[in-house]
């Protein structure tokens with residue numbers, strides 16, 4: 275750590291650099307003022323070296339085959355943008371060699387063993403000292419973290435949208451989260467559901483009572499929720515419409531002040547109040563925008579939370595956590 279501070283540059287590797295989230299990581303880290311991007315790796319040890327044409331002139335390094343030895347040689351931190359079973363295998367081995375790990379998969383997000391066995395059965399035992407990397411809620415834990423488990427995209431929008439109200443004790447009814455996601459949320463490998471001709475011109479619900487992100491949302495809020503994700507014909511972005519009730523007599527000012535106080539020092543959360551946010555205003559950014567409407571007569575509250583699934587929902591959030599973990603300005607490489 276001391277030499278990292280002396281150099282003011284962290285030597286970084288990315289695994290999963292050919293994936294959607296991994297390419298965003300490479301783009302962000304290549305332009306980061308305190309990062310030296312040393313290595314970007316793809317899946318198999320036998321895969322050929324590949325270029326990333328979309329990143330030419332931003333980062334001209336090639337993507338090389340996955341090689342754990344190279345990933346720990348003179349590297350301070352590794353970002354894993356891998357399927358969860360690969361992360362579950364690779365992360366403990368990197369940690370054992372003293373490398374700090376920022377994992378974008380779901381492998382380490384659920385603290386309860388039974389829930390993890392249900393939703394991430396290939397994860398097995400998890401290392402201790404994991405920090406759930408939602409910077410707005412866990413800022414103080416990040417500097418000591420060796421393994422940062424970056425939150426899922428849907429849970430980020432839900433936890434930021436509802437967390438302050440839950441912690442303030444304002445929620446007084448069931449919570450229903452109606453979530454819409456662009457297709458890049460499913461990763462680059464096409465499936466029948468995500469095939470262009472299936473999702474173009476259509477909207478579909480999926481994973482009802484059967485989505486692993488519901489468990490993560492409930493873990494972070496400490497409340498049960500009805501969570502229904504939908505696939506919409508966008509390439510990126512998430513919009514969650516959250517329906518609930520607040521206690522009798524809760525005023526607009528109370529809700530507004532609760533959000534304002536929660537996010538006063540949070541550069542990536544923009545509270546828009548009664549101006550309801552849309553995906554277009556957060557696409558390609560690390561912002562999560564939150565607006566709401568309260569019917570004071572009935573206590574019915576609708577919260578709208580939007581973010582870019584590949585940035586605040588994945589790569590951008592991981593870099594934000596990295597910045598805090600290494601003592602840099604939280605906005606480095608993201609806003610500057």
Ligand SMILES: NC(=O)c1ccc[n+]([C@@H]2O[C@H](COP(=O)([O-])OP(=O)(O)OC[C@H]3O[C@@H](n4cnc5c(N)ncnc54)[C@H](OP(=O)(O)O)[C@@H]3O)[C@@H](O)[C@H]2O)c1
Nearest residue numbers: 290292293294295316317355356360379459461462583588
């Ligand atoms: N997409 C999102 O919006 C999003 C949001 C939050 C979190 N995440 C999580 O981030 C991770 C990456 O997601 P993604 O959407 O970027 O996935 P993706 O587009 O499918 O990319 C997966 C990456 O992992 C590599 N890979 C696949 N199998 C591997 C294996 N067995 N060992 C090592 N590397 C392997 C792939 O390399 P090749 O190109 O060589 O196959 C590729 O670089 C996932 O865990 C996902 O759940 C994704």
